[in-house]
Amino acid sequence: MTYLTAFGLSVAFPLYHSDNRSLKKTVLGRASGRFAKDDRQRLVVQALRDISFTMRSGDRLGLVGSNGSGKTTLLRTLSGIYQPASGSLSMEGRLTSLLDPGQGMNLDLTGWENIRLRGYFLGMGKADIARLEADVEDFSELGQFLDLPVRNYSSGMVVRLAFAMATAVHPEILIMDEWILAGDAGFMDKAKHRVEAMVRHADILVLASHQAGILAQWCSRLIWLDQGRVRAEGSPMEVLAQYLPPQQFEEIEKTKSLLATNPVF
Numbered sequence: 001m002t003y004l005t006a007f008g009l010s011v012a013f014p015l016y017h018s019d020n021r022s023l024k025k026t027v028l029g030r031a032s033g034r035f036a037k038d039d040r041q042r043l044v045v046q047a048l049r050d051i052s053f054t055m056r057s058g059d060r061l062g063l064v065g066s067n068g069s070g071k072t073t074l075l076r077t078l079s080g081i082y083q084p085a086s087g088s089l090s091m092e093g094r095l096t097s098l099l100d101p102g103q104g105m106n107l108d109l110t111g112w113e114n115i116r117l118r119g120y121f122l123g124m125g126k127a128d129i130a131r132l133e134a135d136v137e138d139f140s141e142l143g144q145f146l147d148l149p150v151r152n153y154s155s156g157m158v159v160r161l162a163f164a165m166a167t168a169v170h171p172e173i174l175i176m177d178e179w180i181l182a183g184d185a186g187f188m189d190k191a192k193h194r195v196e197a198m199v200r201h202a203d204i205l206v207l208a209s210h211q212a213g214i215l216a217q218w219c220s221r222l223i224w225l226d227q228g229r230v231r232a233e234g235s236p237m238e239v240l241a242q243y244l245p246p247q248q249f250e251e252i253e254k255t256k257s258l259l260a261t262n263p264v265f
């Protein structure tokens with residue numbers, strides 16, 4: 001049974017150059033509670049404060065919030081990249097996180113070598129790795145660039161390779177940041193179906209995005225993060241009604257009712 005539970009998660013980042021008095025004064029003056037001292041008396045920014053939620057098989061959670069509200073920090077904490085300062089996480093299920101295109105990629109290795117490395121890392125045998133290679137070659141359309149070190153790729157080419165590798169496997173718990181939804185228009189058109197298949201296969205999805213339309217379409221629940229805290233939580237339309245300016249919300253409502261007659265999933 002796949003599940004993911006976060007209980008009272010808090011994450012703080014120390015401000016290492018905070019000995020400077022005027023920085024401290026500015027920061028503390030404007031911070032409205034976002035900055036604090038930790039138990040070692042260091043000035044810290046509180047990126048997440050007391051976040052709790054429970055997800056079971058079939059749940060699709062979207063994270064919204066303005067820049068710096070804590071979305072990426074929460075995704076990284078769920079993925080085990082950041083240790084929470086307090087609180088706990090428990091989960092059951094194979095987790096894949098797609099947080100940035102370069103994640104898990106060695107720039108000095110060729111495209112082919114990176115694909116094989118990913119296969120080994122995922123515990124695949126020879127036959128599965130050969131299938132992964134063929135799939136990524138076909139989907140990424142990188143051709144002979146796969147023979148070159150990834151360092152020689154354009155940023156769009158890195159996205160293509162990362163995207164093709166990431167979406168070739170189907171995890172039980174999928175943690176996604178929105179880079180995966182950004183690519184050149186032609187590629188995204190083709191990529192959309194592949195992401196949707198991946199999302200459809202995952203038992204649990206956590207997705208952070210500024211694209212309200214995608215969140216309304218893919219998620220069953222939203223959390224609105226504000227200064228590291230949960231400001232609102234509920235069905236996508238309930239939360240978006242509070243989060244978005246009225247005009248933008250009306251557009252989402254219109255699209256949503258159009259999709260209801262022509263569902264994606």
Ligand SMILES: Nc1ncnc2c1ncn2[C@@H]1O[C@H](COP(=O)(O)OP(=O)(O)OP(=O)(O)O)[C@@H](O)[C@H]1O
Nearest residue numbers: 013045046047065066067068069070071072073074
């Ligand atoms: N590695 C880090 N070191 C120090 N502070 C950090 C670090 N990562 C994030 N922060 C701080 O934590 C807070 C939350 O940042 P986070 O990147 O999680 O926000 P976000 O909601 O993902 O923003 P965006 O929409 O811009 O991607 C911000 O105040 C940020 O400055």
